[in-house]
Amino acid sequence: MSCPLTAEATTIRLTKVDGCGRPICSADSGYVFDCFATFAMKTNTSDGTDVEYKAANGRSCGFKRGCPTFNGYDIELHFFSLAPEFIDIATGNPVYFGYDGKPIGFDDCQVSCNSGFALEIWTEVISDQCAVGASGSWMYFLLPWVTNGLLGDIELGDSAVDLTLTGATRAGGKWGTGPYNVQAKDATNAAGPMLTPLGAKCHRRIFQTTIAPPTATCDYAPVTGGVCLNPVP
Template identity: 65%
Template sequence: MFDCLASVAMNPNTDDGDDVSYKAANGRQCGFRRGCPTFNGYDVEVNFFSVSPEFLEITTGNPVVYDYAGKAIGYDDCSLQCNSGFALELWAEVLGEDVCATGGSGGAWIYFLLPWVTNGILGDLEVGSEAVTLQLTGATRAGGGWGTGPYDVIAKDAAGTPSPLLTPLGQTCHRRTMITTVAPPAPVCDYVPVTGGLCLAS
């Protein structure tokens, strides 16, 4: 969990499908069927200013480098790990009238969940006199066994009691977007155990 994101792009990846035209022998069009687009997922691009080695290990599969005391101080760039993946949760603060509409006095956030992002890889890196910005790219996949998730991200009652998702994310879904009055957790750089296990589909 970190809060040094510069931007996150989620670009739909689709296949338009093939249009079918039915023509008579004289060339007149007798029928037409529009191709059905196929949604392949989102191409994800994350730009950030600084990040922990642990985050890079989780998102790219590249191993962490430790110092003599066991503190993470860096990472190795190795082969692309296409057989692993990670989930990405984002909170963006809602400003204006929408806060009142939610009924919450502590604020409101737009919450994004991408339960399965694969092929994480760091982009071009240029070290110079300017600040270094890192870029991570990946692609979403459907499913992932997220279910209702292991974390409290939404209120489950009128008192605002934090809870995991109230309904599980479907096995054909790539993203969930919703408004929540549950504040995002405090940023941490160390590994945090996932409560309740990793495969929580229900």
Template identity: 65%
Template sequence: MSCPLIANGDTIRVTRVDGCGRPLCGPEGSYVFDCFASLAMNANVDDGDDVEYKAANGRICGFKRGCPSFKGYDIELNFFAVSPEFIEITTGNPVVFGFDGKPIGYDDCSISCNSGFAIELWAEVLGADACSGNAGDGARIYFLMPWVTNGQLGDLEIGSEKAALTLTGATRAAGGGGTGPYDVMPTDRAGTAGKMLAPIGAACHRRTFITTVKPPKPSCDYVPLLCAP
């Protein structure tokens, strides 16, 4: 596939990670949903300091442009569904449970800088070859930010118009996720789904590639993250 065109966002999955960016296995490990408006991934770049040598007569004797430093991505997710499970994974704020032990709400507390999550986005792909080969129901472009921290909810206004929530956070480089816990890419010509073939580099914040492996189905509950013993 040489010229894919990114179309609509499709599905998002968030996965709980520990203080080193490693996925945490367990019955409340992840959450999958599709009720969102947008996911912005804004590059955070320090432009660096220019070095300039100026003579007394005003002539520039020498000049060196500062080297920009990439700090990561500041994410902004606009979504609609008020899910206690999603908010707990991404912000660390505690869930409020009903009489039957099921989540019914959440508390807004302090910002937790120790909690973290991975976020994946599948977006539809357009193009003449989007359904070629073993693409099944079509190819998608896959975005992975394996380690996001400082998740917090933005302002919320309830009125006569539709209400939306905003989640912000910041990526950190790589993390300890390795090739990941999920089957997200084809591993052979038959299209067999498997884990990523190589881990994300130690200085990297995001990975993007075309995949024909279907995204997970949205759910209104925690999705277990089962890891091999």
């Protein structure tokens, strides 16, 4: 493998998941966009308990450092567009529709803690060579189960509006190898799903891919392939 140098983030895709972390397969369960400023994944850990053995004279007979517990990642996304489709998937709050049945807004009601979404993000890889049939190379980040999606404070004024989404990852879930083709499955660079699912204790997967990210749209994206055809039991 080469030594990939990753550059700017290019594309994010959100996918609705249910209360078990299973992708919700439907015509309005996905959303792809590229109009965002930053995306942060902050490690969340709990400190372990140190154990020290002290003699009566105060001398330390032994010491064992406590092992921290990894709780997951706290995410923070800074973006610009108040798209109802995005808010629906990211927060679980209801969409408000116009006379023609198209989404034109949303309601802020509650924090959705029992369902959530999967988040994928692509960053460009600086490389002098491309694989056969590929148009580039990207680092692919998958967080298959994010809950507690919450839209942050909104300040309206005479400058650009900076919007914030926060959430937290969970392990486990039923993402499997996913409903999308995100990596090459053979030497011709034909697109296929991930070859193996994440482990039950895993919160994130990162790998280099030569399959280009999806095209950003301003509408729902269908979730119908991959694991939707062969659901994880």
